[in-house]
Amino acid sequence: xxxxxxxxxxxxxxxxxxxxxxxxxxxxxxxxxxxxxxxxxxxxxxxxxxxxxxxxxxxxxxxxxxxxxxxxxxxxxxxxxxxxxxxxxxxxxxxxxxxxxxxxxxxxxxxxxxxxxxxxxxxxxxxxxxxxxxxxxxxxxxxxxxxxxxxxxxxxxxxxxxxxxxxxxxxxxxxxxxxxxxxxxxxxxxxxxxxxxxxxxxxxxxxxx
Ligand code: HEM
Numbered sequence: 001x002x003x004x005x006x007x008x009x010x011x012x013x014x015x016x017x018x019x020x021x022x023x024x025x026x027x028x029x030x031x032x033x034x035x036x037x038x039x040x041x042x043x044x045x046x047x048x049x050x051x052x053x054x055x056x057x058x059x060x061x062x063x064x065x066x067x068x069x070x071x072x073x074x075x076x077x078x079x080x081x082x083x084x085x086x087x088x089x090x091x092x093x094x095x096x097x098x099x100x101x102x103x104x105x106x107x108x109x110x111x112x113x114x115x116x117x118x119x120x121x122x123x124x125x126x127x128x129x130x131x132x133x134x135x136x137x138x139x140x141x142x143x144x145x146x147x148x149x150x151x152x153x154x155x156x157x158x159x160x161x162x163x164x165x166x167x168x169x170x171x172x173x174x175x176x177x178x179x180x181x182x183x184x185x186x187x188x189x190x191x192x193x194x195x196x197x198x199x200x201x202x203x204x205x206x207x208x209x
Pocket of ligand 1: 105
């Protein structure tokens with residue numbers, strides 16, 4: 001019961017956030033929906049914010065399909081093509097732009113560092129996942145893709161936390177920098193525990209002396 005509910009929640013969050021990004025950044029000037037200081041930065045760096053938003057939105061929209069075992073088994077070719085789209089157009093484009101943008105983010109060095117570490121881990125985990133797929137080490141490929149997607153979901157967690165903090169009446173300037181950390185560290189820890197290799201079968205006999 002928990003699994004389908006968690007899946008539905010994840011898909012809803014991923015598609016909702018990707019949808020927000022596409023609608024807000026095609027319908028209005030960049031940053032129209034966020035803090036005026038962020039809007040000012042996005043007007044200076046349109047070549048960073050647009051690739052980041054649209055690239056990352058692709059990763060967020062494609063990711064859940066890629067994690068579906070049924071989809072993978074039924075359409076292995078489509079899984080491979082969409083995997084390239086996810087990693088190339090999504091993680092690589094969104095991640096490199098996100099990394100540079102991290103140093104212009106709102107909230108000083110706490111935000112800069114949080115977003116920069118997130119971007120580096122996003123890029124590295126994607127590269128490792130690709131490497132394991134090419135080596136046909138599919139258990140490791142699966143584990144690193146799940147870790148990678150838990151970081152993609154930072155965009156969803158961030159917006160949930162943003163909403164909760166705003167509803168609690170906390171001042172944006174005080175809590176925003178911390179979201180650059182709290183949006184992804186719990187996701188990654190959960191994914192790490194969930195995908196950790198487990199010992200299979202009963203333990204073998206004790207070594208003979
Ligand atoms: C996982 C790695 C990610 C990193 C390192 C990252 C980094 C950043 C940074 C540094 C900013 C600028 C924040 C500021 O101005 O203070 C930003 C903004 C933004 N990011 Fe990401 N991001 C990531 C994932 C995503 C994903 C998956 C999406 C999905 C669409 C996304 C959508 C956006 C949007 C729409 C903005 C503009 C602010 C807004 O309108 O809410 N990001 N991101």
